[in-house]
Amino acid sequence: MTGQRPDDETFLRSHISDLRRSIEPAHDLWPPIEARLTPRRRVGARRPLYQLAAAIALVAISSAVTWFLVRRDIAPVVVVATAPVDREGLARLARAGDVMEEGLGSSDLAPETRAVLARNLVVIDSAIAECQRALDADPGSPVLAGLLRAAHRQRVEFLQQAARLPRS
Amino acid sequence: MDPDALSLEVRRAQAGDADAFAALYRAHVGRVHAVCLRLEGDPAAAEERTQDVFVRAWDRLPGFRHESAFGTWLHRLAVNVVLAHRRTEWRRDLRVTVVEEPELLEAPRLAADPGTRMDLDAAMAALPPGARAVFVLHDIEGYGHAEIAEMSGIAEGTSKAQLFRARRLLRKALDR
Secondary structure: OOOOOOOHHHHHHHHHHHOOOOOOOOOOHHHHHHHOOOOOHHOOOOOOOOHHHHOOOOOOOHHHHHHHHHOOOOOOOOOOOOOOOOOHHHHHHHHHHHHHHHHOOOOOOHHHHHHHHHHHHHHHHHHHHHHHHHHHHOOOOOHHHHHHHHHHHHHHHHHHHHOOOOOO | OOOOHHHHHHHHHEEEEEHHHHHHHHHHHHHHHHHHHHOOOOHHHHHHHHHHHHHHHHHHHHHHOOOHHHHHHHHHHHHHHHHHHHHHHHHHHHHOOOOOOOHHHHOOOOOOOOOOOOOOOHHHHHOOOOHHHHHHHHHHHHOOOHHHHHHHOOOOHHHHHHHHHHHHHHHHHHHO
């Protein structure tokens, strides 16, 4: 008596589970990759845009303080929002920022200016991600929605300022 | 690399630190290369695509918002880079008619060496490109037919037909 022959999918499953998830290339690919990296985003000459950096730091610090107060169940001094969470409005702000950032990417700013902009955008993006994670954990919170909206607005305003910077 | 160190390296790389990006490359190159190799079926092409993936990742890192794990983001980028590169050829290969006996559609490149037992990676490399792509994306990487169809620019039914075909050909090769 012979057993039933497994179908193709079942037959292959054990072979698939044996596959290595990671396969190192035969050559070190880093040198050719490094040679192709666009220098505009490297950390280069230090000529920070002090005013912009200060504005970002202020927003980051005030968001952190407000978030700390919210987490400790202490009423924040600054009430960010009391309206219901406007998800469409948040999405519109995020899209506006994306479009502006894309436009900035193709502009001819000096490399050191780009580096400063990139560093500050990382700070804002981190604040947005932090607010988003908090809102995901507490989706009905108008305070968190307000913080997220403020961070998105900050991103848009920062990009508007950056768009007005002199080109190289 | 532990998650906290990885997150720090990602943020440094986002700010333009090429040394941090090199550390990310070292941590992820094996996984990226594996998916490129399986989709391409050719080591030289896989190394080229792996380079393309990391160059693209560097360009797009400022837009990475930490909403998913960096490895997940990079993996998805790798699939997209390979698919974008191969799309034209795959469209040509994937233009098949669904028939009862898919192995009759095209003479496969399988097992020029009768009697030699193949492993799955070798058997996949010998598949026709379209069938290989769908098999790798569906059975190994876990994408659904709708996603594969969208990413590859083919019909969902074609994706299903190619998967059926790939499995049949692979079994034939591995059963020897």
